[in-house]
Amino acid sequence: MKAGGEDFLIKPVSSDQLLPAVERAIAHHKAMLNLKQTRAQILSRLATLTPRERQVFELVIRGKTNKQMADALGATERTMKAHRHGVMTKMQVRSLVELVSLTSEPRIGR
Template sequence: MAGVIHIVDDDASFRTAIERRLKKAGYVVATYPSAQHLLDCLPSENELGCILLDVRIPGLSGPELQGRLSEIGSILPIVFLTGYADVQTTVRAIKAGAEDVLTKPVSSEELLAAVERALAHHQLMRGQRNQLEIVRALIAKLTPREREVFELVIRGKTNKQVANALGATERTIKAHRHRVMEKLQVQSLAELVSLAERAGILSSPSGTGQTN
C-alpha cells in the first residue's frame, strides 16, 4: 500500500536510516527534525500516510505533538518510536490514539508491518470521514421546518406527536417526513436513525429520545 510516511526525530542519522529503508520499500518519505517542523508544514489528509514519531524530542515532545494533532482534528495515524520503552508511556500513547509503539532499534520487518497497519487504518478513517461529510451535506439541504420534523422523528415521535409539537396537521407532517427521507436518501425510519447517529445528532442506537 503506497503512502507518504512522515518521520519526526531529532536524530539525523536515525532519520536517514529509516528514510532509506522506507524508500526501498516503495514509500514516499518526508522528514522533520522536530515536532514543530511538522506542525509548520502540516501534512495533507488527502494523501494516504502516517507519522513515525519519536517520544523524546527536544522542544515539543512526541506525546505533546500527538495532542496538538488531535486538537486540530488530524486523523493521520501515529506510530511512536522510542529508545526508552516503558509500560506507562506505551499505555498512555495507545490510549491517546497511537497506532503502535516500537522500541529502537526497530527491525525492517517490524517497522514495515507497523506502517502497513497504520496506512490501512488511515484509509479506513478517511473513508469514514468522507461518508460523514456526505451525510452532513445532505442534512444541510433540509429546510428549517424539515429539520424540525427530522429532529423529532429520529427521537421516536409519531406523526401525530410531531404535528402537535409544531402546530401542524398530520397530513402536512407526513409530507415533510416524505421529503426528508427523499433528501436524505433513506427508505425507512431505521435508516434515518442510523444516519442521524453517524452525523452525531443522536448519541447512540440506545440514545433515541436524547440529545448529545
C-alpha cells in the first residue's frame, strides 16, 4: 500500500471483486493525472510572471486593493492596475475569483 497500491484483495479473487477494484484504480489514476497536468499548467503560467508581477500576484490573492499594493510596493495605482492586468492575462483568468481559485485548491503550493 505504501508503494501506491489502491486496494487489497485476498486470493482467490473473484471477477466480481477484481473488476471493480481495477476500475477504481483506473479512475483514481486518471483523476491524479488530471490534477498533475492542471498543476503543471498553473506552475508554467506562474513562471511567465515577472518578479514585480509575482509580487502583485501574491498581494492580489491576499485581497489587497490597487491602492494598498501601490503603498506596499512604492508605486502608483495606475502601475498596479497595469501589473494586475498583466498577471490576469498571463494566468489566463478573467476574474479575481478565478485567480484566487487557482491557488486555493491543493493544486499548487505557495
